[in-house]
Amino acid sequence: MANNTNTGNFDSFHKQKHKDEMVKQLITFALMIVFTLIAFVVVLTGVDKIFAIPLLLLLAVVQVAFQFYYFMHMKDAGHEMPSLMIYGGIGAAIVTILALTLIIWW
Template identity: 45%
Template sequence: MAHEVETRKKTQAEFEYAKRKREEEMRGQVATFALMIFLTLVAFTAVAADFSAYYVVPTILLLAAVQVGLQLYYFMHAKEKGHGTPIFFFYGGLLIAFTILITFVTIIWI
């Protein structure tokens, strides 16, 4: 490990600013969690309430997509700087995943 890492002592003001930023972010994470619980509850209730599958299936799929977005961008920090390349890789995987799914549910029949 030849790579040297520069470390620098933060001034008190910088330290407190960074701390406040982190705490603000953590409060946002807890709010995200509450929202995810809410989305899950809506999905389960929609199914338990026995509505027509025509309405329920698209709704719960949409709720799942929203929840995954929250998970990626907030819990996995993808909204932070420097995530361009990794997220590009991940969306590449997602594109292939989507193609496979479309193939199996529409073109291949058993």
């Protein structure tokens, strides 16, 4: 018991909380499927690439945000350090991609 100080009764309240959370996850999943379908439809219908590429990237960013905030729980409390690390990574990632592509396009 000494090593388990965080003990609480595992009551119906928490079970219900987990259920509510799972409903949100399912909605997230449904939205991600919809975004994926939109992305494929955009390509199959041959939308002009000036519109298609920004739209595809936007859809990808939204999907990834859902993945981070809902599936990986970044929306929950106590995720300050994970946010710092992942946004730090994303910051360096953007600079890396800009540098590598600009070398070619210059």
